[in-house]
Amino acid sequence: MIEATDFKNAMSLLTSAVNVVTTAGASGRHGFTASAVCSVTDTPPTLLVCMNKASRSHEYFVENKILTVNVLGSQHENISNVFSSKMNSEQRFKHGVWTELKTGAPVLKDALVNFDCAIDQIQAVGTHTIFICRIVAIRQSQHEHGLVYFNRAYHQVGEVEVA
Known part of the structure; x- marks a missing residue:
């Protein structure tokens, strides 16, 4: 039997994009x-969260049945911490x-995508819910550096400009 601690320690070595997942509705x-976000298929364009x-x-x-995955750039470490805090x-x-696209879920204006x-x-x-999400709108920014989480720490990824 795999212990939960052993699983968590092993998963900390799987590099993951850092995302803020949002929703909106009658409750606000x-x-x-979230780091547990991945593509499912491109026909129709679908994500798993x-x-x-x-x-x-x-x-x-x-209840809301809508969400937006905001893929964070290297400048968003603070926002990642805020959305994982007790606030x-x-x-x-x-x-x-914050703004909106098609569903009305909050969209971080300067996210990578x-x-x-x-x-x-x-x-x-188990302890989680898997949302299968059909993408209805996409917006990309001009930022080139992403934020990833690896070995329990944030790291920047993307091409580094050479002077």
């Missing part, structure tokens, strides 16, 4: 920092400049 705007069922905003994502939702959205999605399927697996 909500968001969390994993969220802990114990998260205080979990029920809002299930309430209203306080979190005071950080960054924003994937605006409708949640088509919801699957519970």
